[in-house]
Amino acid sequence: MRDIALMLVVIVGIISTIRYPYVGILLWTWITLMVPHQEAFGFSRSFPINLIVAVVTIGAWIFSKERKQPPFDATFFLLCLFLIWITINGFQAVDPQWSWPLWDRTWRIIALGILISVLATGRVRVHALIWVIVLSVFYYGVKGGLFTLMTGGHYQVVGPPNSPIGDNNTLALAILMVFPLANYLRLQSASRLVRVLLFVAMILCFFSVVGSYSRGGFLALSAVVVIAILRAKRKWLYPVVVGVLIVYAYQFMPQSYFDRIGTIQHAQDDGSFQGRVDAWHVAYGYAKDHFPFGAGFSGPELPQIFGIYEPNKETHAAHNIFFEVLGDNGFVGLAIYVLLWAVIIWNSVVLRYKTKKVPEFSWVFDLSGMLQLTLVAFCVGGSALSFAYYDILFITAALFSTMRVLVDDRLIATREIAVNRRGMSPEASSARAI
Amino acid sequence: MNSFFYGLGLIAILVIIHWYVANDGMSQNDGSVGFLAMKPVKPRDIPTGSSSAKKSFRRKQ
Numbered sequence: 001m002r003d004i005a006l007m008l009v010v011i012v013g014i015i016s017t018i019r020y021p022y023v024g025i026l027l028w029t030w031i032t033l034m035v036p037h038q039e040a041f042g043f044s045r046s047f048p049i050n051l052i053v054a055v056v057t058i059g060a061w062i063f064s065k066e067r068k069q070p071p072f073d074a075t076f077f078l079l080c081l082f083l084i085w086i087t088i089n090g091f092q093a094v095d096p097q098w099s100w101p102l103w104d105r106t107w108r109i110i111a112l113g114i115l116i117s118v119l120a121t122g123r124v125r126v127h128a129l130i131w132v133i134v135l136s137v138f139y140y141g142v143k144g145g146l147f148t149l150m151t152g153g154h155y156q157v158v159g160p161p162n163s164p165i166g167d168n169n170t171l172a173l174a175i176l177m178v179f180p181l182a183n184y185l186r187l188q189s190a191s192r193l194v195r196v197l198l199f200v201a202m203i204l205c206f207f208s209v210v211g212s213y214s215r216g217g218f219l220a221l222s223a224v225v226v227i228a229i230l231r232a233k234r235k236w237l238y239p240v241v242v243g244v245l246i247v248y249a250y251q252f253m254p255q256s257y258f259d260r261i262g263t264i265q266h267a268q269d270d271g272s273f274q275g276r277v278d279a280w281h282v283a284y285g286y287a288k289d290h291f292p293f294g295a296g297f298s299g300p301e302l303p304q305i306f307g308i309y310e311p312n313k314e315t316h317a318a319h320n321i322f323f324e325v326l327g328d329n330g331f332v333g334l335a336i337y338v339l340l341w342a343v344i345i346w347n348s349v350v351l352r353y354k355t356k357k358v359p360e361f362s363w364v365f366d367l368s369g370m371l372q373l374t375l376v377a378f379c380v381g382g383s384a385l386s387f388a389y390y391d392i393l394f395i396t397a398a399l400f401s402t403m404r405v406l407v408d409d410r411l412i413a414t415r416e417i418a419v420n421r422r423g424m425s426p427e428a429s430s431a432r433a434i
Numbered sequence: 435m436n437s438f439f440y441g442l443g444l445i446a447i448l449v450i451i452h453w454y455v456a457n458d459g460m461s462q463n464d465g466s467v468g469f470l471a472m473k474p475v476k477p478r479d480i481p482t483g484s485s486s487a488k489k490s491f492r493r494k495q
Binding site for chain 1: 435436437439443444446447450453457458464465466469470473475
């Protein structure tokens with residue numbers, strides 16, 4: 001039954017995509033983030049829905065009158081460079097049969113990011129995309145929150161199987177990354193009912209993160225809450241809401257939760273922590289010995305590699321986004337990845353600065369601030385997880401890129417109008433400014 | 435409950451797609467139509483704040 005319902009929705013979406021290519025972007029993002037076919041139990045699990053939607057979207061876009069030219073900025077350049085490098089590195093992978101399926105997923109994410117930067121040309125499109133992101137991840141967050149409240153927090157909240165958010169840690173981090181975006185929607189929605197529903201959903205997602213028993217999630221939650229409070233306009237509101245939630249969670253959650261979180265204080269004595277240090281050593285060692293290449297996607301986790309650098313030890317994933325990229329794609333891959341991060345942060349700062357006093361772009365100001373919180377959650381949570389290629393990072397990069405084009409074009413046009421009103425040519429104005 | 439949520443998720447994506455098509459696809463482009471409508475933006479040319487700012491704006495016009 002679920003399969004049939006899903007297929008009907010996908011068919012409706014594909015038909016709309018032929019007329020409106022951006023619907024394909026929304027559908028593609030939804031299927032990538034929510035993986036709805038993994039929640040159905042029949043034929044759709046093995047059906048290549050994502051690939052079909054991607055092909056139809058790209059085809060519809062090519063034959064449409066939509067903008068074809070991407071914003072030729074640093075983000076576009078770095079996304080393309082990263083895609084080229086991971087492909088070249090794929091041929092140097094230790095076990096190509098292990099690495100290529102993971103590459104296959106990653107190239108689609110990057111392609112989606114590039115397409116978003118081309119097609120998200122206005123506020124409505126960006127807003128619709130944010131709704132899809134929030135829906136896709138909060139679907140698990142709201143369900144998980146209710147599950148935690150109904151079971152007294154005795155069971156772990158986990159994500160859908162065979163997906164990047166399948167385990168408790170990655171699901172908790174994904175929810176936290178989307179948390180600020182839900183707040184953005186709350187700030188920007190006109191309907192009071194929508195705002196209330198979003199607020200309730202955010203509270204349930206808080207319990208979902210707590211119910212995941214994720215230590216990385218707990219650290220990321222703490223970081224997001226502290227920064228959100230520091231940046232809030234109404235300084236009293238956030239601490240009150242957070243305080244009430246913490247007190248309630250403290251009384252509600254069982255002792256096993258606090259025992260689990262308490263192990264953060266003794267991380268050095270923890271076997272899991274030592275395993276991570278070993279995995280970082282393997283990633284660094286392999287990248288150094290095989291410069292400039294890495295071992296391919298999840299290559300350092302393979303016993304034949306791990307055993308060389310850490311003999312007689314159990315294999316571990318990198319559990320850190322930067323060491324993950326280093327081990328997988330070598331120093332060159334890491335350099336491109338770090339540069340991409342730098343460009344994303346730079347774009348966010350520039351956008352906040354340029355739109356701070358422009359009422360027309362208050363939505364860009366709000367969204368940039370919330371996306372900064374998303375990056376904080378990703379950075380803090382990602383320092384303890386293997387989650388480097390998660391879709392939302394590339395979507396965030398694309399959103400900043402497209403918003404910069406929007407803001408720069410509009411501000412330049414406004415400046416030209418102002419100059420013309422004063423009876424001066426733009427050139428004369430520039431000369432005077434210099 | 436799982437199936438209920440799944441159905442809700444499917445309906446929600448259709449609502450978002452419909453909202454997008456109604457606002458952007460139909461060239462209205464201000465996002466003010468439908469359940470998911472956005473708050474309106476203030477155009478940049480209209481000054482907000484003190485009356486002196488408004489007077490200054492009119493003088494520049």
